[in-house]
Amino acid sequence: MTAAIVLENVSFAWSPERPxxxxxxxxxxxxxxxxxxxxxxxxxxxxLKILAGLLEPAQGRVELAGAVGLVLQNPDHQVVMPSVGADVAFGLADLPPWQWAERVEQALRLVGLWELCNRPVYGLSGGQKQRLAIAGALARQVPILLLDEPTAFLDPEQQLDLAQQVQQLVRTTGVTALWVTHRLEELAYCDRAVLLSEGRITQQGTGMELQTYIQKQYAMA
Ligand SMILES: Nc1ncnc2c1ncn2[C@@H]1O[C@H](COP(=O)(O)OP(=O)(O)O)[C@@H](O)[C@H]1O
Ligand SMILES: [Mg+2]
Known part of the structure; x- marks a missing residue:
């Protein structure tokens, strides 16, 4: 197995008394x-911030297969340009301009937004804006996607659509995705899941295993 994300004995504290x-x-x-x-x-x-390189772990080791694309909760905080295509191209400034069009088209096709390339971003739904943020990362060809509660602001239908879309993307592109959620129903789409409790990883298993485990915990509480 080649690991895309390795975290080894990582610890972090925002303040000395609260790890x-x-x-x-x-x-x-x-x-x-x-x-x-x-x-x-x-x-x-x-x-996720440690994986994205936004925070340094106090202890431990992080190893990544390459650059990461980060998708956050609020769809409106990630859009920077007025049109769909321009927003994806914005992230490609360090590539030669003649590569932009192809990268943008490829990425938008992967998330099903190519038809909307020339549309203004403000007309998109929350779910479409999240797909646009993902397209931005795909256009940069990052090997790793980190998504921090990307469905937090979406309605239930768009929520499961997005989870399914990322599942599909992982299968078709080989990208590695780590998706943060507190919604059990999203577990149906993952290959594997990890449970974090008070800063410690306490369980690991298939989505179904974790779902059962957490439901039992709630039932006992
Ligand atoms: N910027 C910050 N400054 C101080 N404490 C923080 C900050 N961000 C998070 N924390 C604290 O760190 C702990 C973990 O927070 P967080 O990683 O945001 O949890 P989650 O994403 O699971 O809700 C919490 O106790 C939270 O209050
Ligand atoms: Mg959070």
């Missing part, structure tokens, strides 16, 4: 779709 992550270890194989679950405040976003 946010304690000894977290994780290996996500290349080309798989994993989910990271946990209650509010369990450390999911902190872990």
């Amino acid at each position: 946010a992550l304690q000894n977290c270890s994780l290996q996500v194989p290349q080309g798989e779709f994993w989910m990271l679950l946990g209650a509010n405040g369990s450390g999911k976003s902190t872990l």
Whole structure:
């Protein structure tokens, strides 16, 4: 197995008395779709920020197969340009301009937005804006997608559509995706899932295994 994401004994604290992550270890194989679950405040976003290089772990080791694309909760905070195509092209500034058109088309086709290339971004639904953010990452050909509760602002139908779309993308492109959620129904789409509780990884299994485990926990609480 080639791991795209390796986290080894990673710890992090926002303040000395409150560790946010304690000894977290994780290996996500290349080309798989994993989910990271946990209650509010369990450390999911902190872990993703460490993977994205936005935070340095206090202890431990992070190893990635390459650059990451980060997709956040709020669809409106990620759009920078007025049109769909321009928004994807915006991330390609360090490539020669003659490569932009092909990259933009490829990426927009992968997320099903190519027909909307010339449309203004403000007319898109929340789900389409999240797909646009994903297209931005795909156009840069990053090997890893990190998604922090990308469905938080979507209605239930768009929510499951997006999970299915990412599942499909992982299968067709070989990108590795780590998706943060607290919604159990999304687990149906992942290859494997990890549970974070108070900064520690406490369970790992298939989506179904985690779903059953968490439902039992709730039933006992
Ligand atoms: N910028 C910050 N400054 C101080 N504490 C923070 C900050 N961000 C998160 N925390 C704390 O770190 C812990 C984990 O938060 P977070 O990673 O955002 O959890 P989750 O994404 O699972 O809801 C929480 O106790 C939270 O209050
Ligand atoms: Mg969070």
